[in-house]
Amino acid sequence: MMCNVGDIIVVDSYKDRGNTLNKHSFVVLYQDTGTIQGLDYDMICNVMSSFKNEKQHDIKMRYPGNFPVVFDDFDPITGNKLRGYIKVEQLYYFKKDNLKYMVIGHMKPDIFNLLIEFIGDLNVPIEHITDNL
Amino acid sequence: MDKDKDSIKKQKTIVHRKKVYIVNKENYKKLDLNKIANKKSIIVSTKEALEDVTPVNWSDIVLSGKKKIIIEKN
Numbered sequence: 433m434m435c436n437v438g439d440i441i442v443v444d445s446y447k448d449r450g451n452t453l454n455k456h457s458f459v460v461l462y463q464d465t466g467t468i469q470g471l472d473y474d475m476i477c478n479v480m481s482s483f484k485n486e487k488q489h490d491i492k493m494r495y496p497g498n499f500p501v502v503f504d505d506f507d508p509i510t511g512n513k514l515r516g517y518i519k520v521e522q523l524y525y526f527k528k529d530n531l532k533y534m535v536i537g538h539m540k541p542d543i544f545n546l547l548i549e550f551i552g553d554l555n556v557p558i559e560h561i562t563d564n565l
Numbered sequence: 566m567d568k569d570k571d572s573i574k575k576q577k578t579i580v581h582r583k584k585v586y587i588v589n590k591e592n593y594k595k596l597d598l599n600k601i602a603n604k605k606s607i608i609v610s611t612k613e614a615l616e617d618v619t620p621v622n623w624s625d626i627v628l629s630g631k632k633k634i635i636i637e638k639n
Contacts, residue, residue: 481618537634541589543637552600
């Protein structure tokens with residue numbers, strides 16, 4: 433399946449890596465080929481997380497690497513508008529051929545570009561997740 | 566002069582975490598891997614990275630593909 437920079441994807445499965453990635457949502461940051469630690473990739477993503485409760489929201493928003501977002505969707509259980517955050521300091525490297533996913537939407541350019549600027553400004557260590565290559 | 570006006574029209578000023586950003590609101594900016602390469606980096610496993618991530622509980626209408634999520638700056 434095709435996807436573009438700025439798309440939001442939900443992972444269905446990833447080759448033979450069990451269920452670790454399943455049902456997690458990501459925003460596609462980068463779509464060119466590259467190499468990291470000698471391994472080829474063709475996509476880089478950030479993961480999206482929701483909040484368990486209001487208390488967790490306050491704790492998570494204190495961390496500089498968390499980028500808050502509001503989704504135009506509603507929690508099927510509570511009926512509340514869905515909120516979450518993007519873990520900007522984590523970069524997930526993928527090979528699209530190994531990934532089964534669904535595109536469920538996208539970020540508009542203005543907020544995507546803000547995210548990109550935010551990554552550039554981060555003063556926390558970048559976590560590279562490369563074990564999916 | 567007109568070129569500058571066009572550039573300005575495509576830009577948007579956003580305040581995020583007390584910092585002012587001027588971003589292009591029409592085109593997607595490319596991730597600067599050189600900038601990232603100059604930052605302090607660590608390698609982390611997927612399992613460890615996702616430990617405190619709570620999957621977003623999308624509604625059925627989104628997961629069925631009938632509705633698309635659009636994230637925009639309020």
